[in-house]
Amino acid sequence: MKISKIIIFLIALIQISCSETTPPEPFGAIPSQRQQEWHKMKYYAFIHFSPNTFTNKEWGYGDESPADFNPTELDCRQWARVAKEAGMEGIIITAKHHDGFCLWPSAFTEHSIKNSPWKDGKGDILRELRNACDEYGLKLGVYLSPWDRNHEAYGTPEYIDYYRNQLRELLTNYGEIFEVWFDGANGGDGYYGGSNEIRKIDNKTYYDWPNTRKIVRELQPMAAMFSDGGPDIRWVGNERGYANETNWSTINGGNLYPGVGGVNKQLQNGDEDGDTWLPAEVDVSIRPGWFYHEEQDSLVKSVDQLVDIWLHSVGMNSNLLLNLPPDRRGLIHQNDVARLMEFKAYRDRAFSVDLTDGASINASNVRGKSSKFSPDLVLDDSAETYWSTKDEITSASLEIHFGKTVEMNTILIQENIALGQRVKSFSVEALMGKEYVEITSGTTIGNRRIVQFEKTASSIVRINIEAKACPVISNLEVYLTPN
Ligand code: FUL
Secondary structure (H helix, E strand, O other), rough: OHEEEEEEEEHHHHHHHHHHHOOOOOOOOOHHHHHHHOOOOOOOEEOOOOOOOHHOOOOOOOOOOOHHHOOOOOOOHHHHHHHHOOOEEEEEEEEEOOOOOOOOOOOOOOHHHOOHHHHHHHHOOOHHHHHHHHHHEEEEEEEEEOOOOOOOOOOOHHHHHHHHHHHHHHHHHOOOOOEEEEOOOOOOOOHHHHOOEEEEOOOOOOOOOOOOOOHHHHOOOOOOEEEEOOOOEEEEEEEEEOOOOOOOOOOOOOOOOOOOOOOOHHHHOOOOOOOEEOOOEEEEEEEOOOOOOOHHHHOOOHHHHHHHHHHOOOOOOOOEEEEEOOOOOOOOOOOHHHHHHHHHHHHHHHOOOOOOOOOOEEEEHHHOOHHOHHHHHOOOOOOOOEEEEOOOOOEEEEEEEEEEEEEEEEEEEEEOHHOOOOOOEEEOOOOOOOEEEEEEEEOOOOOOOOEEEEEEEEEEEEEEEEEOOOOOOEEEEEEEOOO
């Protein structure tokens, strides 16, 4: 009897010590493998290019002639080189915008480059871009507008077959696609094969999204689908380049679909405790328009504006999809190129010296007192390793000792989101004399949070975290960025 009690006691002891050194259980909705791959990205280009470039419109009516589409120096290698040199990781192209014109020689319509003067109708921009992306080590994504103001059958079930056939072409013939963009816009009126009328559809039911999505999963299982309702990435609820300070990657996704309308606030915030992992992507143009307009050559966003957008997108738990519209030559305009390179140079300067290099760190609690969850792991180069606390501890802090007084104004923090988004709020304090003084604070962290504050000189910084479950922090960096 006594021996069996001892054995039970020993087993319980082993269980307790194991549970303290095993990783925390995932908390709430978590990202799929496909979403985790997408989260590893930060910054990629959007290319808006169509007859609009030549007719000076934003939304072509659908009656444009393919003869209008005649770039004189089209060079997808220039786009890819610029994107690469700008530090981008991929390019998403409007294979078909709302005007219905196709940048690849689709077998299902005559409204494409095959009837344009460009390369005597024998060209294929998707093919050229694929090759250019491969040459420069970039990923390729496609935007295929559901709304088609050219197609005569738009509004009937026949058009859905057409749309799906085009999706199949794009997802079969152009190698690996990392993202498929489903735009929700629908203005009603259009050419529609010469009918010139308003055609209203029910955004929720007309496209039969569940079956359209299946095609993407079947042909490109790792492609992330973007729309107001994902299913992999959500719109951020505005086109200004700003994610919300509080940005949950979780949302109650049941009623969301492309063009849902009336939910911008929800899309900006996400939902704390939302049942679905659906992170936000920020899409914004480097110019006022999505398409190239000569009169906007002087309105390319400044480096300051781009830095602000960076801090509000990449720095607020989102990825940044920055639009670079090719001009009528078919090149990214020199003003845009110059600005992109200045912006890249700024980032290289700002984020080159991580002040935590050589610093030491301790935590208010370490899970199982184990080196597997040590605070040192937030300062290593691995995104996989992380600091964590025991399960019951949801308020905890990290203290960075720089070993000397350093000047700083920026902090970057990352959660290990594979285990769910946990942090609700945080504050940063610096030791000033004998007292800790708060220098900044914030709400959610998620995949990546960058916060700027007044330049502060101190030798110790403390980060206090309030989480919904034991925190899992994978990375911490501190910088002095130029103003
Ligand atoms: C919107 C479209 O209507 C714009 O033309 C542009 O493509 C933008 C990215 O999405 O919904």
